[in-house]
Amino acid sequence: MEKVLAENGFIIDLSDAKNTTQLVFELSSIMEHPEVKGKDVRLKLGSLDLKQSQLLSIKALIESMDATLAFIDTVSEQTEASAVSLGIVISKVSDTVEPSIVCTPKEEIKEEPVIVKTEDERDSEGKTIEVHAGEPTNPIETASGVEDVYDEETTEELSEIIPSEHFDSDFELLAKNEGLLKPEETSKYILLDTGDVLPESSEENNVSTETLPTLYINQTLRSGQTVSYEGNILIIGDAHPGSEIVASGDITVWGILGGIAHAGSQGNVTAKVRALKLNAIQLRIAGLYARRNDTLNVPYVQKTNEFTPEEAQIEDGKIVIYKKLRRD
Amino acid sequence: MAGRVIVITSGKGGVGKTTTSANIGTALAKAGYKVVLIDTDLGLRNLDLLLGLENRIVYTIVDVIEERCKLKQALVKDKKNPNLSLLAAAQTRDKSAVNADQLKEICETLKEENDFVLIDCPAGIEQGFQNAVAGASEAIVVTTPEMSAIRDADRIIGLLEAKEEIKSYKLLLNRVRPSLIKSNDMMSVDDVVEILSCPLIGIIPEDTGIITSTNKGEPIVNDENALAGKAYRNVAQRILGEEVPFLDLDEPKGIMAKIKNVFAKLKAKV
Numbered sequence: 001m002e003k004v005l006a007e008n009g010f011i012i013d014l015s016d017a018k019n020t021t022q023l024v025f026e027l028s029s030i031m032e033h034p035e036v037k038g039k040d041v042r043l044k045l046g047s048l049d050l051k052q053s054q055l056l057s058i059k060a061l062i063e064s065m066d067a068t069l070a071f072i073d074t075v076s077e078q079t080e081a082s083a084v085s086l087g088i089v090i091s092k093v094s095d096t097v098e099p100s101i102v103c104t105p106k107e108e109i110k111e112e113p114v115i116v117k118t119e120d121e122r123d124s125e126g127k128t129i130e131v132h133a134g135e136p137t138n139p140i141e142t143a144s145g146v147e148d149v150y151d152e153e154t155t156e157e158l159s160e161i162i163p164s165e166h167f168d169s170d171f172e173l174l175a176k177n178e179g180l181l182k183p184e185e186t187s188k189y190i191l192l193d194t195g196d197v198l199p200e201s202s203e204e205n206n207v208s209t210e211t212l213p214t215l216y217i218n219q220t221l222r223s224g225q226t227v228s229y230e231g232n233i234l235i236i237g238d239a240h241p242g243s244e245i246v247a248s249g250d251i252t253v254w255g256i257l258g259g260i261a262h263a264g265s266q267g268n269v270t271a272k273v274r275a276l277k278l279n280a281i282q283l284r285i286a287g288l289y290a291r292r293n294d295t296l297n298v299p300y301v302q303k304t305n306e307f308t309p310e311e312a313q314i315e316d317g318k319i320v321i322y323k324k325l326r327r328d
Numbered sequence: 329m330a331g332r333v334i335v336i337t338s339g340k341g342g343v344g345k346t347t348t349s350a351n352i353g354t355a356l357a358k359a360g361y362k363v364v365l366i367d368t369d370l371g372l373r374n375l376d377l378l379l380g381l382e383n384r385i386v387y388t389i390v391d392v393i394e395e396r397c398k399l400k401q402a403l404v405k406d407k408k409n410p411n412l413s414l415l416a417a418a419q420t421r422d423k424s425a426v427n428a429d430q431l432k433e434i435c436e437t438l439k440e441e442n443d444f445v446l447i448d449c450p451a452g453i454e455q456g457f458q459n460a461v462a463g464a465s466e467a468i469v470v471t472t473p474e475m476s477a478i479r480d481a482d483r484i485i486g487l488l489e490a491k492e493e494i495k496s497y498k499l500l501l502n503r504v505r506p507s508l509i510k511s512n513d514m515m516s517v518d519d520v521v522e523i524l525s526c527p528l529i530g531i532i533p534e535d536t537g538i539i540t541s542t543n544k545g546e547p548i549v550n551d552e553n554a555l556a557g558k559a560y561r562n563v564a565q566r567i568l569g570e571e572v573p574f575l576d577l578d579e580p581k582g583i584m585a586k587i588k589n590v591f592a593k594l595k596a597k598v
Contacts, residue, residue, distance in 0.1 A: 192386065224371055226420040241382075242419045281383045291383035294407065 015046025040070035049078040189290040202267040209249040278310035331439040335464035339480030341451030344502040349448040350378040355564035357412035361443035368460040369450040373417035380545025390418040428462035435463025467497040473515040498529035506577040530563035
């Protein structure tokens with residue numbers, strides 16, 4: 001994963017990503033930085049096979065951050081086919097353009113924000129995060145020395161905000177978690193005896209939620225706010241208690257889910273609810289309702305480094321929550 | 329059987345309407361009466377939190393009115409007391425989703441099968457208040473010994489007097505701090521009663537236990553030792569028509585006599 005400053009945009013190299021989950025996670029963590037706004041983004045996707053819907057989601061993610069997807073670079077035929085059908089330009093990030101893109105020439109540095117580079121200790125796996133500092137603090141004389149000078153400083157700065165250990169293990173594990181999931185103790189949620197709660201018009205079905213459109217919401221949902229959508233909902237932010245999310249497909253909250261979530265609201269039993277922290281006062285999937293256990297002590301304030309992503313789904317007529325295991 | 333419909337109102341926000349509703353409701357249910365609490369504060373509901381029932385709400389009053397469910401389905405039973413149930417407000421809607429006639433109809437239906445229907449009124453004197461008052465025949469006006477709360481209570485009493493349906497109204501003085509009254513920094517109980525000239529139904533002392541009980545979702549009447557809990561139990565008994573003396577709030581003898589005196593005076597008036 002690499003992000004390099006181009007003249008009017010960025011090249012984001014995601015060719016290291018092993019699967020789509022990892023790709024989306026890494027992409028969104030880069031897109032969070034404010035300087036990506038309004039710029040062209042060039043994606044290097046490597047050999048990853050992406051379906052049309054996945055590629056569309058990626059494009060939407062980039063556009064939701066006010067950036068535009070200039071072109072993609074891929075060696076996968078499937079991704080190429082998907083891109084063609086979506087009208088996304090395919091091009092090569094060739095080595096010859098590299099010098100003008102990688103931001104090292106002197107004259108450019110004086111005007112552009114300074115590139116700083118941080119590498120955490122676990123760089124053996126080739127995980128590098130590059131961050132652009134907001135303002136250049138020192139006048140830079142020689143380009144060659146720049147990276148080294150800022151290297152140490154930012155490592156310190158970053159580690160204050162996000163302990164590198166957490167950052168690393170949490171995000172990497174999430175990407176590889178397929179084999180590591182384990183159902184959490186069932187006492188967290190208790191099924192409500194509500195009878196038939198689905199609207200009369202809906203029928204039980206198991207349409208793959210991957211084929212549904214996705215609504216991106218880049219804000220925090222507060223008490224009293226409702227979002228409902230025919231498709232998947234992705235919230236980048238928290239959903240506070242008192243808010244309500246209703247989706248006919250999956251619900252993903254990239255933050256703390258504290259309100260009510262109803263996935264598969266039209267009866268889709270394959271729908272899932274996932275969040276970095278699943279504190280929903282009520283979980284509803286298709287026709288099943290579950291309430292949070294009264295004995296569950298939810299702290300007034302959640303520490304951000306205590307997140308353990310969780311996913312709820314229907315299994316044998318029950319709502320089961322899977323928790324990502326921490327690698328100790 | 330036709331139960332009593334009592335609205336709990338105040339005009340000013342934050343004086344303890346919801347706390348009062350939850351506690352009186354719980355106390356009456358503990359005494360063996362069937363009680364329904366209705367939260368009419370649409371969009372800013374809190375009563376469910378105080379009772380610790382937030383996670384059980386599936387249908388709200390708006391669902392009942394818009395006929396998405398039956399009234400019975402929307403009643404949430406209390407965790408401990410099967411006599412107590414809650415009709416929750418919708419958090420994602422606003423006051424305009426309900427009108428006075430609809431609420432009146434719900435109250436009529438509910439009082440057929442319950443001894444008490446307690447309505448938790450929203451702050452203000454706009455539509456939310458008008459809705460909440462519509463179905464009630466009695467009112468409890470909650471106030472605190474502060475000028476602003478008393479002014480608002482006065483306004484509310486005026487509005488209640490103008491309503492034919494409201495047969496009686498009583499004053500509940502909340503968050504009383506005897507030590508402040510003693511040092512002349514707070515209005516005394518009889519001062520408030522004199523300003524508002526309204527019969528008193530209870531004096532609730534300021535109690536830090538209220539904060540804990542609110543956060544836990546457990547009404548303070550369930551705490552046998554809390555002074556505020558005892559005061560609320562007394563209010564419930566007075567609602568049931570029993571004569572209970574007002575609590576001695578750790579005051580020198582004089583004040584107790586004063587309160588009794590006030591009560592006697594009021595009784596003589598009524």
